[in-house]
Amino acid sequence: MKLKTLLLLSTISLALFIAITIISSRLPSPIPESAVAGKLVWQRHNCISCHTLFGNGGYDADDLTNITTKRALSYLIDYLVQPPVMRPNNYTHHPALDEVDAENLVNYLEFVDTIPTLGWPPQEEDAEKDL
């Protein structure tokens, strides 16, 4: 095998890989402005270090991919604006956000919830079916 073959294979594979990744990245619906602002709040506060989205991130706090299905939006906003003490701590609270940031972040999480994830995370009833 020669260097030219390696370079040719590498170039073609990379170009094709980039192309199919871009095609596969299409959103199911356009992302609203407030969700874009919420994504920046998510990033600015480095939420990914403790939480996960799509199962990727820190494993120390709950996955938030479908959190807006499980909890009311008003509950989530209140939680972020007036955060409680986080278990197992005795006095350390969850980081706090102002009202606007909290609403935007919840809008972002609401948008994330609409992204189809091929059945991940598995729910209890799915697990029973699989086993």
Place this chain on the structure above:
Amino acid sequence: MKLFEYFGFTGKVNQLMAPKQQFIAQKISRRYCVFAISLFSLQGIVALLGAVDLVIPDLPSPIPFEYGRAIHLGLSTFWPLIGTMGMIYFFITAELNREIYSPRLARWQFWIVILFCLLILGSLALRIGNGREFLEGMPIFYVGICLALALASYNLIQTLLTDKRNITPAAATMTVGMTFLLLLLLPNTLTYTNPIADEATKFWVVHLWEEMAFELTSAGFIATFYVVSGLASRAQIEKWLYLEASLAVIGGLYGTGHHYYWIGFPAVWLILGSLLSLVEVVPVGLLVHMTYKGLKHKKIRSNREKLTLWLLLSSVFYHITGASLLGLIITVPWVNLYMHGTFFTSGHAHLALFGSLGFVVLAGCYYVLSQGSEPTLKGYKGGVLAVILLNSGLIAMSSALMVAGLMQAYFWRILGMDFMEVRLSLNPYLILRVLGGMVFTLGDLLLSWHIYRTWRTTNAK
């Protein structure tokens, strides 16, 4: 203290040998390797503190956990990156037996990569970041890292083109690897509003740097080391290296699919990701075959080469176990469905990232910095002890994480228990992880100390 003396962490650990001819690039490569080792020792301490933070409630810290973890992840890519830059300059001149195109550019590249790494780590310590996992620093700073990678790629390509007829497979593979590091980081200097695209692009560094670009740079280094130490003949190496590199590129690229399963990508990635991840294992098989054959036929006498080999063999071990076997098991979509997003993935990541890549870079950095010296028996014993501690610590902490992950998958995903109830029940395993981390950090600091003293000895020359 007697134990320290016995293992050569005090007293004389190296003796100078007859100085060999050194290219300017090889002298420059030493500063990259010293800096990489310094970051590696910092990594051990940061990682241990982070692990302790997870098990002690309300632990006071000037840097909160979320930024401490970001520094830990940043370090996990920076020290191997900087070490690899040094290793490549050293081994490409050894391979080609001539100077690189521009030593001056290599010096500039060093200061640029150091500056931007420190800017990223420093700004994260001040709680300024961009909140993308593994790429938590501000995007502008990654442009600086790209600049350093562009200088490296340009310098290496020009070095090869200076004498087109004498391009060796190892030199070319390392150059292609370096260019891929640049090409894969570049899209990560942009910001994405589309969360699916954002997540996918992140894996071009998280997955593709390690399982493709660094595979190429490491393959080039290992090939050169095997030729220099007599473990393999040049003809043997040249026969398989381009094939191994091509498989690493194809398997690495499309194997990224196993990270695309649940991020909003179409279902075809379940097939692409799981099947093409199998290709990633073939280059590992070739490496193992070559190592086995080499060790069977050649006895290495130099303690310096033996210590390098212990580090390399550690890497080969994790290539087979932590990265390939374990990686393949959790690549199966039905397994991944439950293991993904649990501590099991974290255990696998530690074995694959540090186990496979970290040990190779440590081997390379040690070899570069010990050039022109030979460890005393005490120094060699100390080095081997450090390698044993690193391995024991890594296996202990990764095993604890994987057991925690299995329990998490069962209680949380299958029984549907509350996340926090499950998380609290995992504390004993996370404490075991801290204990493993302590052993690892001890090995980290001892090896770093050993390499630092080796550097001082060879510097005095």
